[in-house]
Amino acid sequence: MRKVRTGRFALGVAVIAVPLLIALLGPVFAGQPGPRAPSFTLGGGHWLGTDFVGRDVWQQVLHGGRPVVLTALAATALSYLVALPVGLAAALTHRRPLEELLMRPLDVLLAVPSLLLILLAATVFSPGAVGVALLVALVNVPDAARLVRAAAAEVAARPAVEALRMQGETWGRMAVGYVGRSVLRTLAADAGTRLTGVLYLVATAAFLGVGVAPDAADWAVMVDRNRTGLFVQPWAVVVPALLIVALTMGTNLLFDAALGGDRGRNAAEHRRRAGSEARL
Numbered sequence: 001m002r003k004v005r006t007g008r009f010a011l012g013v014a015v016i017a018v019p020l021l022i023a024l025l026g027p028v029f030a031g032q033p034g035p036r037a038p039s040f041t042l043g044g045g046h047w048l049g050t051d052f053v054g055r056d057v058w059q060q061v062l063h064g065g066r067p068v069v070l071t072a073l074a075a076t077a078l079s080y081l082v083a084l085p086v087g088l089a090a091a092l093t094h095r096r097p098l099e100e101l102l103m104r105p106l107d108v109l110l111a112v113p114s115l116l117l118i119l120l121a122a123t124v125f126s127p128g129a130v131g132v133a134l135l136v137a138l139v140n141v142p143d144a145a146r147l148v149r150a151a152a153a154e155v156a157a158r159p160a161v162e163a164l165r166m167q168g169e170t171w172g173r174m175a176v177g178y179v180g181r182s183v184l185r186t187l188a189a190d191a192g193t194r195l196t197g198v199l200y201l202v203a204t205a206a207f208l209g210v211g212v213a214p215d216a217a218d219w220a221v222m223v224d225r226n227r228t229g230l231f232v233q234p235w236a237v238v239v240p241a242l243l244i245v246a247l248t249m250g251t252n253l254l255f256d257a258a259l260g261g262d263r264g265r266n267a268a269e270h271r272r273r274a275g276s277e278a279r280l
Contacts, residue, residue, distance in 0.1 A: 009257035016250025019243040023065025030062035040229035040236070048235040052225050053215060057236045063217035064240060068206065069247070071133045072199045076191065078137035079144050079198075084187075086141075087148025088179060091156045103149065106142035114139040114201060122210045132211035136201050140194060147190055151183040192255020196248045203244050219244050 036054035037044055044050075048057035090102045109117070118135045121127065127135060156179055206212045206220035214225065219240035226236035 006257075008253060012250050012253030012255075012257050014250075015246050016254055019065060019247040019250070020069070022062060022243065023069040023247070026062030026065055030059050033059060040226075040233035042233060042235075048239055049233045051222065051233075051236045052229060057222075057233075057239065060217045060222060061219070061239055061243070064219040064222055065243065065247075067129060067212070067216075067218050068199065068202055068220065068244070071129055071136070072195060072202045074133040075136035075140065075202065076195050076198050078133065079140035079194070080187075080191070082137070082141045083144035083148050084180075087145040088152050090145075090149045091152035092174065092179065103145070106145055109139065110142035110146075112139075115204060118201070118205055118210060119208070122205075127211045129211060132202065132205055136198055136205070139201070140198065144190070144194065148183070148187065151186045152179050155179045155182040189255065192251060195255075196252045199244070199248050199251065 034056060037046065037050045037056075039050060039052050039054050041054075042049040046056045046058065048061070051057050051060060086102055086106075090099045093099050093102075114136075117139050118132075121135055125131070203220040206216075206218050207224045209221075209224070212218050212221055214221070222240040223237050223244075226233070230237050
């Protein structure tokens with residue numbers, strides 16, 4: 001079993017290494033843009049040909065990963081920054097009205113499809129990269145908070161927590177020192193799955209033109225803008241699309257292998273319970 005996990009971990013590292021290195025280090029080696037060539041051409045000193053406006057595709061690939069990765073990481077971190085205190089407070093409180101006040105407003109957001117909410121917000125204002133990160137974080141907060149509450153509620157019901165409460169321990173020490181530490185593995189497993197979903201959502205938003213310029217150096221924008229020349233110059237679409245797929249698959253494989261199958265199943269079970277509570 002350990003050998004299987006090691007092999008899965010190595011596979012996850014191998015899959016994610018290339019897109020992650022290109023995303024983080026690509027702009028350092030991209031250099032200055034050269035003169036533009038005819039659209040959708042191959043050769044002429046361009047390794048992967050040119051894109052829809054005659055720019056070098058390889059150079060655009062080197063520049064296009066960092067916005068996707070940084071926006072996804074920021075959105076995931078922001079969603080937990082809000083979901084953790086809300087979920088822990090709901091799990092540890094003995095006051096039903098306070099729990100309802102914390103969790104029920106999130107059900108309104110949970111009922112609206114994530115992409116629809118982002119598109120509706122984009123019609124009101126034009127979000128940049130920061131705005132997209134905030135919107136994606138916002139649509140992930142309800143589900144993350146439900147999962148935190150479901151995982152923390154089991155720990156909060158233990159006699160040890162009641163003993164800490166009777167000893168006069170502060171809420172912060174109980175929430176962070178005991179309950180938070182007990183659910184850390186479950187939350188880490190969920191973070192890997194959630195990051196995959198956030199990457200998909202960020203890429204989809206960019207594909208639809210939300211938060212990015214129509215000619216921005218972004219992998220998702222490259223797929224969208226160059227698809228008209230797919231059969232003439234396929235590398236302008238295939239390469240960024242493969243990098244997005246490798247990034248999401250590698251993230252999922254890596255977290256699954258690092259945390260183990262059982263922990264991943266526990267996170268999935270908490271997610272199922274959180275979804276059941278939301279429907280009640």
